[in-house]
Amino acid sequence: MFPIIHWNLISLELLITTTIVLLVVIDILLPQKAKKDWIGILSFITLLILIGFWLAQHNLTGKTFGGMFIVDSLSWFFKGIFLLAMVFVFTMTQQFFKSLPGRRNEFYLLLWLALLGMCLIASCADFLLLFISIEILTISLYVMTAYLKSDKHSLEAGMKYLILGALASGFLLFGISFLYGATHSTRFEAIQGYASTHSMSPMILFGLVLIFAAVGFKIACVPFSLWVPDVYQGAPTPVTALLSVGSKAAGFAILIRLFFGIFASWHGQWHLVLAALSAVTMCYGNLAAIFQTNIKRLFGYSSIGHAGYLLMGAAAGSTLGASAINFYLLGYLFTNLAAFLVIVLFFIAAKSDELEDYAGLSQRSGLLACVLLIALMSLAGIPPLVGFFGKFTLLMATVQSGLVWLAFIAAVNIVISLYYYLMVVKRIYVDAPRNTSPIPVSLPTRLILGVLILGIVGIGIFQGPFLEAAMTAVKGMNF
Amino acid sequence: MIIPHLLSWILLLPMAATLFLFMIPSNQVFWIRRISNVAVLLSALLSAWVFAAYNHTAGGFQFIEKIPWVVPFGISYHVGVDGINTVLILLLGLCSFAGILVTQTIKERIKEYYILFLLMIIGTYGAFLSLDIFFFYFFHEIAAVPAYLLIAVWGSGRKEYGAMKLTLYLTAGASIALIALIALYHSLGLGTFDLIQIQQHLANHPLPVEIQNWIFPLIVVGFGITLTLWPFYTWAPVGYATAPTSVSMLHAGVLKKLGAYAILRFAIPLMPQAAATWMPVVATLAVLNILTCGLIALTQRDLKYILGYSSCSHMGYILLGLACMNIIGLSGIVLLMFAHGIMAALGFALIGSVSDQTQTRNLDELGGLTKRMPFIATCFAMMALACAGVPGFANFVAEIMVLLGAWDHYRWQTVLAVLGIVITAVYMLKTIRLAFQGPLNPRWAKLTDAKTPLQKLPFILLLTALIVVGCWPALILKNIESGIKPIAERIR
Numbered sequence: 015m016f017p018i019i020h021w022n023l024i025s026l027e028l029l030i031t032t033t034i035v036l037l038v039v040i041d042i043l044l045p046q047k048a049k050k051d052w053i054g055i056l057s058f059i060t061l062l063i064l065i066g067f068w069l070a071q072h073n074l075t076g077k078t079f080g081g082m083f084i085v086d087s088l089s090w091f092f093k094g095i096f097l098l099a100m101v102f103v104f105t106m107t108q109q110f111f112k113s114l115p116g117r118r119n120e121f122y123l124l125l126w127l128a129l130l131g132m133c134l135i136a137s138c139a140d141f142l143l144l145f146i147s148i149e150i151l152t153i154s155l156y157v158m159t160a161y162l163k164s165d166k167h168s169l170e171a172g173m174k175y176l177i178l179g180a181l182a183s184g185f186l187l188f189g190i191s192f193l194y195g196a197t198h199s200t201r202f203e204a205i206q207g208y209a210s211t212h213s214m215s216p217m218i219l220f221g222l223v224l225i226f227a228a229v230g231f232k233i234a235c236v237p238f239s240l241w242v243p244d245v246y247q248g249a250p251t252p253v254t255a256l257l258s259v260g261s262k263a264a265g266f267a268i269l270i271r272l273f274f275g276i277f278a279s280w281h282g283q284w285h286l287v288l289a290a291l292s293a294v295t296m297c298y299g300n301l302a303a304i305f306q307t308n309i310k311r312l313f314g315y316s317s318i319g320h321a322g323y324l325l326m327g328a329a330a331g332s333t334l335g336a337s338a339i340n341f342y343l344l345g346y347l348f349t350n351l352a353a354f355l356v357i358v359l360f361f362i363a364a365k366s367d368e369l370e371d372y373a374g375l376s377q378r379s380g381l382l383a384c385v386l387l388i389a390l391m392s393l394a395g396i397p398p399l400v401g402f403f404g405k406f407t408l409l410m411a412t413v414q415s416g417l418v419w420l421a422f423i424a425a426v427n428i429v430i431s432l433y434y435y436l437m438v439v440k441r442i443y444v445d446a447p448r449n450t451s452p453i454p455v456s457l458p459t460r461l462i463l464g465v466l467i468l469g470i471v472g473i474g475i476f477q478g479p480f481l482e483a484a485m486t487a488v489k490g491m492n493f
Numbered sequence: 494m495i496i497p498h499l500l501s502w503i504l505l506l507p508m509a510a511t512l513f514l515f516m517i518p519s520n521q522v523f524w525i526r527r528i529s530n531v532a533v534l535l536s537a538l539l540s541a542w543v544f545a546a547y548n549h550t551a552g553g554f555q556f557i558e559k560i561p562w563v564v565p566f567g568i569s570y571h572v573g574v575d576g577i578n579t580v581l582i583l584l585l586g587l588c589s590f591a592g593i594l595v596t597q598t599i600k601e602r603i604k605e606y607y608i609l610f611l612l613m614i615i616g617t618y619g620a621f622l623s624l625d626i627f628f629f630y631f632f633h634e635i636a637a638v639p640a641y642l643l644i645a646v647w648g649s650g651r652k653e654y655g656a657m658k659l660t661l662y663l664t665a666g667a668s669i670a671l672i673a674l675i676a677l678y679h680s681l682g683l684g685t686f687d688l689i690q691i692q693q694h695l696a697n698h699p700l701p702v703e704i705q706n707w708i709f710p711l712i713v714v715g716f717g718i719t720l721t722l723w724p725f726y727t728w729a730p731v732g733y734a735t736a737p738t739s740v741s742m743l744h745a746g747v748l749k750k751l752g753a754y755a756i757l758r759f760a761i762p763l764m765p766q767a768a769a770t771w772m773p774v775v776a777t778l779a780v781l782n783i784l785t786c787g788l789i790a791l792t793q794r795d796l797k798y799i800l801g802y803s804s805c806s807h808m809g810y811i812l813l814g815l816a817c818m819n820i821i822g823l824s825g826i827v828l829l830m831f832a833h834g835i836m837a838a839l840g841f842a843l844i845g846s847v848s849d850q851t852q853t854r855n856l857d858e859l860g861g862l863t864k865r866m867p868f869i870a871t872c873f874a875m876m877a878l879a880c881a882g883v884p885g886f887a888n889f890v891a892e893i894m895v896l897l898g899a900w901d902h903y904r905w906q907t908v909l910a911v912l913g914i915v916i917t918a919v920y921m922l923k924t925i926r927l928a929f930q931g932p933l934n935p936r937w938a939k940l941t942d943a944k945t946p947l948q949k950l951p952f953i954l955l956l957t958a959l960i961v962v963g964c965w966p967a968l969i970l971k972n973i974e975s976g977i978k979p980i981a982e983r984i985r
Binding site for chain 1: 562563565635641661665672
């Protein structure tokens with residue numbers, strides 16, 4: 015019998031797919047020499063409409079495709095994060111390609127494809143669908159990473175990402191096959207039923223380790239984070255931003271579904287491993303970031319450090335832990351994208367991502383310096399910015415689960431990270447500029463920067479509703 | 494007359510001023526200065542109003558406002574003052590107003606300076622007014638971090654080093670304290686950060702001693718770093734020395750006292766058994782503070798370093814007072830926080846007015862300044878006498894109270910602490926002799942004194958406070974005692 019498909023459940027993904035198809039057609043129909051960035055403008059408008067559509071789906075829950083595809087509060091929350099991130103990534107893309115020759119229309123299509131992949135990841139309830147959606151996301155990221163064909167760093171980054179990404183995909187498939195061998199199903203619901211009645215066998219453990227390797231690759235946790243610095247540095251900046259926010263959030267969406275949902279009953283056997291990984295990841299990321307001279311590379315290591323903080327929530331293993339991850343990701347989105355938007359704008363003006371060129375930025379553009387300052391302080395976890403409350407909720411979850419030692423390691427890392435963030439602040443505010451030409455910022459860009467700052471400060475001060483949203487997302491999780 | 498939401502206004506006025514400053518173009522120097530001065534003055538007046546209107550016979554927390562903020566964690570915006578807070582916000586009001594007047598000497602990147610300085614003031618007010626442990630920490634951090642930029646951009650000497658050291662030390666201390674506070678929250682199991690609710694709960698259900706015993710030292714060390722607890726004091730002298738004048742004033746005068754306030758408010762009354770166990774250790778560290786920093790101050794040649802080490806040394810008396818845990822000692826430290834805060838702010842303001850003209854603070858290069866700056870020199874001499882604990886100034890009363898309180902429990906520590914007063918007198922008198930007495934160095938023939946009333950105002954204001962409280966300590970002691978009594982009862 016052919017399964018009944020509930021079209022309304024997959025309507026968001028269908029709309030994204032339709033958009034991609036329409037954009038391809040429009041791209042072909044548009045005259046080759048079209049002056050205006052029509053695809054970019056259309057993409058932006060469509061995205062805003064989709065966000066409205068997403069808001070309307072607030073209370074939608076259910077399953078379709080015979081239980082492979084699930085819509086619940088968790089998927090809704092993460093889709094919101096992905097859509098919101100895309101708004102800013104599109105803005106960045108429009109800015110970034112202004113200064114570069116070559117076609118950018120395909121780039122938008124790839125971004126849409128990545129969005130589709132991420133939304134599917136948030137909604138998958140079957141390991142096969144999980145594999146396919148991860149591939150949709152990752153393959154579009156491969157192409158985008160290597161998009162600057164004339165830049166050897168970009169090509170190198172693309173190649174590195176491709177090789178390690180393919181390896182991770184292989185691990186994932188291999189792990190799924192072991193899991194299938196033990197449980198005779200790829201459906202999350204069935205595997206959860208198995209996990210709640212059986213103890214963990216060595217075969218499943220092996221499968222889980224492999225699956226975790228693939229997820230660890232996405233969230234950039236040690237030891238699967240080797241690609242991060244080179245890819246972050248070499249990729250076009252909008253892609254770096256997407257990697258640091260979207261791809262990482264997608265990884266955590268999977269992690270929450272797997273470790274807080276399906277394998278929740280085995281959590282006792284996992285949480286020390288996760289805690290150790292968290293500790294190693296944050297120490298590695300933050301210590302290595304101290305020595306960086308390229309701002310994108312610095313953000314690469316910083317992103318590893320933040321993956322470590324986020325894993326604290328996973329190690330805590332409680333509802334609060336998962337909610338803390340959600341809240342942190344929401345804050346991280348605004349914070350990191352604000353920083354990357356500044357990096358893009360600076361790159362357009364100065365043609366450089368080197369930290370030494372950031373010297374005296376405050377005298378060239380007070381606005382950019384101020385936004386970067388706020389973003390860096392939020393990343394370091396200084397109130398009243400959102401990064402503080404994110405770290406606070408993570409520490410609450412960690413201490414609640416009795417992992418006080420992990421909380422102390424996090425405290426040490428907060429101090430280390432404050433050091434290297436302040437070194438950047440020192441460059442932009444204290445050092446004398448080498449080049450004093452002012453950097454102009456257009457009005458629409460100012461608006462977008464304003465929205466990002468409003469997000470960082472607003473959520474940082476009025477934390478309540480957002481924390482509740484993050485908690486609702488976890489409590490309403492289904493299989 | 495009752496002003497509704499009195500305490501919130503104290504916070505909102507500087508916040509509104511900060512927002513205004515963001516919107517004003519940075520060349521409108523006149524308006525930037527005017528708006529900041531007025532906002533800080535109004536907040537200071539409101540603090541004085543709160544101090545005067547506080548009903549010390551009724552005691553307890555007054556002027557309470559409470560708005561639920563983050564419901565899942567039981568965090569609420571909850572402000573209120575008891576006798577202790579009224580004195581501390583009065584201190585902050587005086588120091589912040591004097592500080593913002595002194596800020597007139599800042600000539601570059603004025604807008605940014607005022608924004609960051611206002612943030613510091615907002616954070617400190619917020620921390621003193623909050624009755625919610627989360628918001629206390631929240632505001633405490635807001636107060637601590639702007640100092641990095643204030644020092645690194647507008648400071649002098651090894652400013653980047655000093656700024657980084659200060660910020661990292663304070664953040665490290667705060668992070669340790671944060672984990673301890675979160676652990677306290679979870680071990681209470683109340684699901685609230687509300688101080689009053691926690692106190693009520695603990696009155697009948699004290700925490701198990703083994704939990705108290707590990708949370709208490711973490712809070713003391715964490716906030717003790719802010720209070721320059723030995724051996725974590727090294728950030729302070731270099732931080733103050735490199736900071737611009739008004740930041741040194743606010744930091745040494747008020748911000749530092751946040752550490753003592755936190756220990757007095759959260760550690761001692763909430764975990765009295767652990768306090769009884771750990772306090773002898775604190776008393777010993779206090780003596781180390783007094784003697785080590787005092788002796789280092791003897792060897793210094795830089796005016797700001799002398800005052801910086803002196804300030805660290807005097808924190809030892811506050812720690813000693815905390816350790817004795819009786820009414821007289823605890824009242825003494827609140828009075829000492831007030832007296833030392835005013836004295837330190839005055840001292841840094843005076844040094845600032847000298848070094849703005851001389852561009853040096855080295856004792857060997859100064860000399861005979863009294864001839865050119867009689868007003869500044871007189872104020873400095875009085876500040877030095879206050880610092881050395883001469884009767885007539887508030888510091889004398891406070892130190893006597895601390896020593897009397899400590900005598901019963903810690904004999905030899907008290908004796909050594911008295912020795913510290915002698916050391917203070919030595920380095921302070923030496924400083925006066927080398928900087929202000931003797932022949933005038935011809936390099937300084939063109940120096941000018943503080944002339945206009947506006948230039949003299951900050952010094953007169955602070956000095957008056959020192960003398961008035963010194964001659965009539967009951968003025969603020971009645972508030973302090975009404976605040977200390979419930980704490981002392983809890984310890985018993």
